[in-house]
Amino acid sequence: MYSDKVMEHFTDPQNVGEIENPDGVGQVGNPTCGDVMRITIKVEDGHIADIKFKTLGCAAAIATSSITTEMAKGKSLEEAMEITRKRVAEELGGLPPQKMHCSNLAAEGLHKAIEDYRAKHPQPAGGQTSD
Ligand code: FES
Secondary structure, three states: OOOHHHHHHHHOOOOEOOOOOOOEEEEEEOOOOOOEEEEEEEEEOOEEEEEEEEEEOOHHHHHHHHHHHHHHOOOEHHHHHOOOHHHHHHHOOOOOHHHHHHHHHHHHHHHHHHHHHHHHOOOOHHHOOOO
16 A cells, blocks of 8 residues: 555654754644644754654654655755645655545644744844844
């Protein structure tokens, strides 16, 4: 039922854990099944320097979380915001239709972590520094 890539990330998930003193935290629950995931990020120079996840969920949720952290690492915040659940599923070689909802968790968790970072670190208007 799952692609090789899903199985690979499920059996050997990348970036598992929690960053100490993270710059942003995103936690989401899946209303369909009650599963939960939490993403923590470190941001340097507008890029995701480090990212870790903890997921209490099914095989698809763990695989999507793992690949999402790999896709996001090193990306600018803008690029990371463009990682959608559709792109995550494509990257995994597809998900069974009844498992598509599981890929919500990772993309949403990532976006929430970035929003949390932005809320805590407001940019000066215009994005430029004076003098
Ligand atoms: Fe809950 Fe997949 S069944 S995330």
